[in-house]
Amino acid sequence: MLTIGTPVTFKLPNGLTVLVVENHKLPKVTANLSIDAGPITEGSKSGTLDLMGGMLNEGTTNKTKAAFDEAVDKMGANVNVSASGGFVSSLTRYFSKSFSLLSEALRKPAFKQESFDKLKSQTITGIKSNEKNAKAIATQVTGALLYGTNHPNGEMTSVATVSNITLDDVKGAYRQYITPSRAYLTFVGDITPAAAKALATKAFGDWKGAKLNLPILKQVENVAQTEINVVDVPNAVQSEIKVTNLVTLPMSSPDYFAVLLANEILGGGSSSRLFMNLREKHGFTYGAYSNISAGRYQTSFTATASVRNEKVDSAVTEFISEINRIRTEPIGSDELQDAKNKYNGSFALGMENPARTAGFASNILINNLPADFYKTYLQKINAVTTTDIQRVAQKYFNVKNTRITGVGKGSVIIPSLKKLGYPVKEYDKNAQPVAENPIAVTISVSPKQVVANYIEAIGGEVELKKINAISTVGEINMQGQTLATNSKKMLPNMENTEITMGGMVVMKQLFNGTTGYQSQMGNKKDYEATAVEEKKDTKVIFPQLYYGNEGYKLELAGTEKVGGSPTYKLLITTPAGKVKTEFYDAKTWHIVRTETTSKLNGVETIQGTEYTGYKKVGNIMFPHTIVTNVQTPMGPQEFVNTINTITLNAGVTAEDFK
Numbered sequence: 070m071l072t073i074g075t076p077v078t079f080k081l082p083n084g085l086t087v088l089v090v091e092n093h094k095l096p097k098v099t100a101n102l103s104i105d106a107g108p109i110t111e112g113s114k115s116g117t118l119d120l121m122g123g124m125l126n127e128g129t130t131n132k133t134k135a136a137f138d139e140a141v142d143k144m145g146a147n148v149n150v151s152a153s154g155g156f157v158s159s160l161t162r163y164f165s166k167s168f169s170l171l172s173e174a175l176r177k178p179a180f181k182q183e184s185f186d187k188l189k190s191q192t193i194t195g196i197k198s199n200e201k202n203a204k205a206i207a208t209q210v211t212g213a214l215l216y217g218t219n220h221p222n223g224e225m226t227s228v229a230t231v232s233n234i235t236l237d238d239v240k241g242a243y244r245q246y247i248t249p250s251r252a253y254l255t256f257v258g259d260i261t262p263a264a265a266k267a268l269a270t271k272a273f274g275d276w277k278g279a280k281l282n283l284p285i286l287k288q289v290e291n292v293a294q295t296e297i298n299v300v301d302v303p304n305a306v307q308s309e310i311k312v313t314n315l316v317t318l319p320m321s322s323p324d325y326f327a328v329l330l331a332n333e334i335l336g337g338g339s340s341s342r343l344f345m346n347l348r349e350k351h352g353f354t355y356g357a358y359s360n361i362s363a364g365r366y367q368t369s370f371t372a373t374a375s376v377r378n379e380k381v382d383s384a385v386t387e388f389i390s391e392i393n394r395i396r397t398e399p400i401g402s403d404e405l406q407d408a409k410n411k412y413n414g415s416f417a418l419g420m421e422n423p424a425r426t427a428g429f430a431s432n433i434l435i436n437n438l439p440a441d442f443y444k445t446y447l448q449k450i451n452a453v454t455t456t457d458i459q460r461v462a463q464k465y466f467n468v469k470n471t472r473i474t475g476v477g478k479g480s481v482i483i484p485s486l487k488k489l490g491y492p493v494k495e496y497d498k499n500a501q502p503v504a505e506n507p508i509a510v511t512i513s514v515s516p517k518q519v520v521a522n523y524i525e526a527i528g529g530e531v532e533l534k535k536i537n538a539i540s541t542v543g544e545i546n547m548q549g550q551t552l553a554t555n556s557k558k559m560l561p562n563m564e565n566t567e568i569t570m571g572g573m574v575v576m577k578q579l580f581n582g583t584t585g586y587q588s589q590m591g592n593k594k595d596y597e598a599t600a601v602e603e604k605k606d607t608k609v610i611f612p613q614l615y616y617g618n619e620g621y622k623l624e625l626a627g628t629e630k631v632g633g634s635p636t637y638k639l640l641i642t643t644p645a646g647k648v649k650t651e652f653y654d655a656k657t658w659h660i661v662r663t664e665t666t667s668k669l670n671g672v673e674t675i676q677g678t679e680y681t682g683y684k685k686v687g688n689i690m691f692p693h694t695i696v697t698n699v700q701t702p703m704g705p706q707e708f709v710n711t712i713n714t715i716t717l718n719a720g721v722t723a724e725d726f727k
Contacts, residue, residue: 085254172272207373294492311473335466626638678698681696
């Protein structure tokens with residue numbers, strides 16, 4: 070049995086539980102205040118608690134945010150508060166003052182309207198930036214489908230829900246949830262129980278608040294039979310796969326330790342079965358893992374990986390195969406011992422951190438565990454048998470009642486997933502079902518006719534051929550910053566595009582018909598020979614006028630929905646061999662999206678550009694909102710270009726391209 074010190078524990082009259090772990094090796098103290106409110110359903114105003122937590126770091130009634138942050142910095146301390154409590158850490162000699170700042174932040178928030186407006190805007194911007202991020206979508210949609218959108222683990226925070234939130238809502242959440250009821254204050258470090266009690270009483274002894282009761286949640290059922298849920302992210306380079314099922318696994322369960330080891334063997338790390346199969350054997354992904362949560366409420370088992378779109382069906386097959394194998398075939402004793410060794414090592418290493426002991430103590434209280442739960446932890450880990458592993462795998466890792474979520478390029482992954490024999494249901498990024506209506510367009514139209522219809526729709530060949538120069542001025546919103554754009558083009562292939570911020574050029578691309586360069590923050594790089602040939606080959610104004618010329622190849626690659634509307638998907642190969650995809654709306658014939666694929670340092674990158682807000686300039690229709698999304702394996706980057714003015718055949722001379 071491990072020797073684990075028992076923290077000194079006492080309660081203040083207002084219900085605040087205080088735990089103290091003495092450790093005088095270093096002149097440093099930390100304190101963590103945790104409010105155990107349980108899972109909270111926010112409904113149509115999901116995101117309120119996160120905003121409230123952010124507001125607690127925006128100054129107090131006594132100090133502005135700048136003054137508060139300065140006071141913390143002067144002591145070299147760390148103070149942070151959130152909707153679930155707060156944390157403070159500092160040298161012993163500054164701890165009393167640092168701890169009082171934690172109390173001030175929690176008990177006297179300023180709640181200023183301008184701070185709320187700022188945080189709300191930042192939250193909405195963050196949500197929008199993830200709208201085409203396959204990983205973020207997979208996490209949200211999987212939770213929503215698994216638990217239901219009316220469950221605290223399934224409800225989705227969206228632009229709409231955050232837009233509903235007011236400052237009064239935040240203040241109401243503060244009054245309801247920032248309270249000493251069901252709160253635990255843990256001191257660790259160079260402090261005595263008497264000193265900790267004095268500090269806690271002075272800072273929080275007169276703290277009043279609402280009484281918290283843990284919510285009672287209805288048990289949710291797994292799907293009746295395994296099904297695949299797909300979300301289409303058209304410009305995703307990779308797909309996110311999640312294979313998941315609901316479980317009930319309190320930490321007090323006799324299965325708990327066997328489940329930890331079973332998950333470690335299946336998908337706990339780089340030597341696990343999933344990793345060795347999907348990455349090492351098949352090369353589908355950079356890594357495949359599994360996780361299972363334990364707690365007082367219903368949780369889930371999830372196996373996940375980021376996989377190339379064209380390998381999604383194969384990866385799903387291997388996921389199910391490995392889960393089924395650990396359920397049906399006994400594991401080897403060596404494999405079990407390796408998993409035990411990892412837990413023995415990590416647990417022993419963690420014991421060097423005094424905060425772990427404090428965490429053990431509060432965990433025992435919150436989860437109603439036996440007092441010796443952690444003292445006998447390794448004893449119970451080492452007592453697990455191979456029979457136990459197979460038994461808990463059959464109980465907690467499903468294959469017949471599993472929800473498989475695939476988020477990626479729908480035109481690639483949906484047809485292949487349908488071949489696996491499971492029901493396939495399509496959802497949007499808000500976890501709402503997508504009607505399986507066939508795209509009501511005829512495929513008999515020729516590629517040249519699609520292009521001809523587009524030219525006619527935006528103004529006609531006669532009008533388009535009158536244009537030999539164009540100047541466009543707009544602004545780009547990128548990661549919360551606004552940059553000015555100025556683009557000048559002249560036939561046949563001259564182009565000068567500048568992006569400026571505060572009057573300073575931060576990015577420029579120039580091609581004079583023969584040579585050119587691109588620069589970023591003053592770093593200039595001439596175009597290489599391949600890029601020069603592509604630029605020479607590109608007609609910068611209405612290139613569709615030239616698609617009928619010799620050297621261009623057009624292929625109609627079917628139909629696809631873009632923004633919920635049916636489109637014709639056209640593949641264009643230029644004389645230089647560059648391939649791009651254009652999507653033409655089946656009703657308006659406007660180009661609504663283009664895609665190009667390139668490789669940088671061996672990594673595939675897809676750039677998708679969406680065109681909306683078509684308006685007439687002279688006699689020609691132009692899009693006035695252009696959204697560019699660059700998808701890489703590391704995640705998406707999005708740039709929104711709002712066009713303010715378009716000038717035709719004026720304001721552009723040959724001097725602009727020198």
